[in-house]
Amino acid sequence: MFTGSLTTREAPGGPASGRAGTTSTMRPLWLLAALLALGQALPFEQKGFWDFALDDGLLMMNDEEASGAESTSGVPDLDALTPTFSSMCPFGCHCHLRVVQCSDLGLKTVPKEVSPDTTLLDLQNNDISELRKDDFKGLQHLYALVLVNNKITKIHEKAFSPLRKLQKLYISKNHLVEIPPNLPSSLVELRIHDNRIRKVPKGVFSGLRNMNCIEMGGNPLENSGFEPGAFDGLKLNYLRISEAKLTGIPKDLPETLNELHLDHNKIQAIELEDLLRYSKLYRLGLGHNQIRMIENGSLSFLPTLRELHLDNNKLSRVPAGLPDLKLLQSSQHFQPLDSRQPLQPHSTQYSPTAPHQASTFNPPPSRGPGLNFLLLMQERSL
Incomplete structure (x- = not known):
């Protein structure tokens, strides 16, 4: 683990002793926060600031290996992992090694004086409304850019051009009406949920051969908003389009998908x-929809399926074609199948659950071919 001093830009005239005291006090607190964040991290959840800061070089390599991205997409060499101690730090921000944290400052524009060797720039929870052409000029080593919870409505078509090694772009909870153009080809993970996007045009993801994770839920997307070929060329492992306005499963999603989450939509049937x-x-994930019918045989096309979430729908029976179910869990006000008995399609082996019983989702390790986990909660008339 790298060690080094913390740089905090203070107002002119601040006492030197105050800066020294802040440095010695903040360092152990930040490291403790980092350890706590890492210990509680879950896959594909929005990461906290310090998930990137602790030993940033090793974390970058781990992310790269997990993503399957090629080594040319931004992982620094061993020389680049040497910590640097630049005196450049935007006013009010906290700078440590190659991490610049400028969140919760009421910023209206991207700050200047960001060191060129910065790998993580955290600008979340500000009032930034526009990303201009030269906002990220010179930040060729930037690996992660966090812009969550701003007021961004406009992004210049060349705003991301300098970011040749950017792998993680978190720009959720803004006011965007379209997916940003000309995203860096090095990008591995894009989180753009909770915006105002209604359309995914063909070609918007062209050239993003390293991308494996897109989170775009919470946008008013309808099925008609996906142009044919919108996902052409992508080799995604993970896609979430939850809390949108979908009435069916979108067509022509990447065939490489391992996880697809379409919860909290208006899907009525699986054909x-x-x-x-x-x-x-x-x-x-198909929970919290309006599914009444799953056509026989439609699930037989999923030979590697391990988890199927159908909670809070309008199904009257267990869908046919489920391969070798191993576990079933249920929740409050729902009637669970008895997971100790062999499951047959259309089974009626129900037993009432306690009024306030709630289950936790802890899927078991894979035990060979077949479905290992089904979360199917059928609402009981009260």
Whole structure:
């Protein structure tokens, strides 16, 4: 683990002793926060600031290996992992090693004086409304850019051009009406949920051969908003389009998907051809929809499926075609299947659950071919 001093830009005239005291006090607190954040991190959840800061070089390499991205997409060499101690730090921000944290400052523009060797720039929870052409000029080593919870409505078409090694772009909870153009080809993870995006045009993801994770839920996307070929060329492992306005499973999503989350939409039925191309799925989330019917045979196209979430729908029976179910859990005000008995399609082996019983989702380790986990909660008339 790298060690080094903390740089905090203070107002002119601040006492030197105050800066020294802040440095000695903040260092152990920040490291403790880092350890806590890492210990509680879950896959594909929004990461905290210090998930990137602790030994940033090793974390970058781990992310790269997990993503399957090629080594040319931004992982620094060993020389680049040497910590640097630049005196450049924007006013009011906290700078440590190559991490610049400028969150919660009421900023209206991207700050200047960011060191060129910065790998993480955290600008979340500000009032930034526009990303201009030269806002990130010179930041060729930037690995992660956090712009969550601002007021961004406009992004210049060349705003991200200098970011040749950017792998993580978090720009959720803004006011965007379209996906930013000309995203860096090095990008591995894009989180753009909770904006105002209604359309995903063809070609918007062209050239992003390293991308494997997109989170775009919480946008008013309808099925008609996806142009044919919108996802052409992508080799995604993970896609979430929850809390949108979908009435069916979108067409022509990447065939490489391992996880597809479409919870909290208005999907009414699963038809035979809807899942035909997604043979690599092992986790499918369809909870909190309006599904009344799953056509017989539609699930047989998912030979590697391990987890299927169908909670809070309008199904009257267990869908047919489920391969070798191993576990079933249920929740409050729902009637669970008895997971100790062999499951047959359309089974009626129900037993009432306690009024306030709630289950936790802890899927078991894979025990060979077949579905290991099904979360199917059928609402009981009260």
